[in-house]
Amino acid sequence: xxxxxxxxxxxxxxxxxxxxxxxxxxxxxxxxxxxxxxxxxxxxxxxxxxxxxxxxxxxxxxxxxxxxxxxxxxxxxxxxxxxxxxxxxxxxxxxxxxxxxxxxxxxxxxxxxxxxxxxxxxxxxxxxxxxxxxxxxxxxxxxxxxxxxxxxxxxxxxxxxxxxxxx
Numbered sequence: 122x123x124x125x126x127x128x129x130x131x132x133x134x135x136x137x138x139x140x141x142x143x144x145x146x147x148x149x150x151x152x153x154x155x156x157x158x159x160x161x162x163x164x165x166x167x168x169x170x171x172x173x174x175x176x177x178x179x180x181x182x183x184x185x186x187x188x189x190x191x192x193x194x195x196x197x198x199x200x201x202x203x204x205x206x207x208x209x210x211x212x213x214x215x216x217x218x219x220x221x222x223x224x225x226x227x228x229x230x231x232x233x234x235x236x237x238x239x240x241x242x243x244x245x246x247x248x249x250x251x252x253x254x255x256x257x258x259x260x261x262x263x264x265x266x267x268x269x270x271x272x273x274x275x276x277x278x279x280x281x282x283x284x285x286x287x288x
Contacts, residue, residue, distance in 0.1 A: 122186065123184055123185070123186050123191065123220070123221070123222060123225055124184070124185050124186075125182050125183070125184055125185075125225055125226060125229045126182065126183055126185065127180060127181070127182055127183075128181040128182065128183045128193065130171060130174060132181075132183060133167055133170040133171060133174070133181065134167065135183060135190045135193070136165070136170055136181055136183070136193045136195075137165045137166075137167060137170060138190075139190060139192060139193055139212055139213075139214060140161060140164075140165045140210075140212055141161065141165070142214055142215070143212040143213070143214060143215065144157055144160070144161055144212070145157060146215055147212070147250070147253075148247070148250075150249075151247055151249045151250060152247075156276045159272075159274050159276055160272070160276070163272070163273075164210075173195065173209075177197065178197060178198075179195045179196065179197050179209055180195060180196055180197070180198075180233075181193055181194070181195045182194050182195070182196075182226055182229060182230070184213070184217075184222045184225060184226055186217075191213060191214055191217035191220075191222050192211070192212055192213035192214060192217060192222045192223065192226060193210070193211070193212060193226075194208055194209075194210060194211035194212075194226040194227070194230060195208070195209045195210045195211075196208050196209060196230045196233070196234075196242075197209060198233075198234060198237050198239060199237070199239060200243075202241075203238075204238070204239050204240050204241060205239055205240075205241040205242070205243055205284075206230060206233075206234035206237075206239045206241070206242050206243075207242075207243055207244065208227070208230055208242055208243070208244040209244075211223060211226055211227070211244070223256065224260055227242070227260065227285075230242060231285070231287045234287060235287055239287070240286065240287055240288075241284055241285065241286055241287065242262075242284065242285045242287060243265065243282060243283065243284040243285070244257070244262075244282070244283055245268070245270075245278065245280040245281070245282055245283075246280060246281050246283060247278065247279065247280055247281075248267065248279050248280060248281045249279070254281060254283070257283050257285075258283075260285070261285050261286075262283040262284060262285045263283065263284060263285075264281050264282070264283055265282045265283060265284040266281075266282050267279075267280065267281055267282070268280055268282060
């Protein structure tokens with residue numbers, strides 16, 4: 122049975138381990154190896170993850186089956202708007218994809234967001250990551266707008282911002 126729980130600071134290593142296993146496969150045909158390495162170092166070093174929790178107030182959830190972590194997501198309540206929750210990250214191990222893990226994580230974030238007075242979820246997805254766009258669309262997200270974000274070192278994130286109204 123898949124369970125969802127909030128990750129403690131000491132469990133952020135599990136988040137990093139999942140990212141290191143998923144990113145190279147997820148973005149192999151979308152980003153250069155140099156950009157993948159840059160972004161992994163920028164966002165998934167343990168110090169960076171800890172700062173996301175402590176300073177930016179991101180909350181990480183782990184999806185687990187028994188003692189095995191299958192995926193994670195992070196979110197921020199009232200992000201950029203008093204009524205919207207942002208999903209900053211969501212990644213599922215390749216061997217666990219298609220088992221409903223991502224959907225369970227999003228459903229949990231939606232419940233938490235609603236309890237805290239938010240009525241929308243939103244997230245960024247690389248505009249070339251069609252399988253992710255298809256997944257989000259299938260569960261009710263719609264394209265809100267597109268944006269290009271300069272992340273330094275000559276790299277950008279070329280994204281679709283997708284939104285989901287929660288009731």
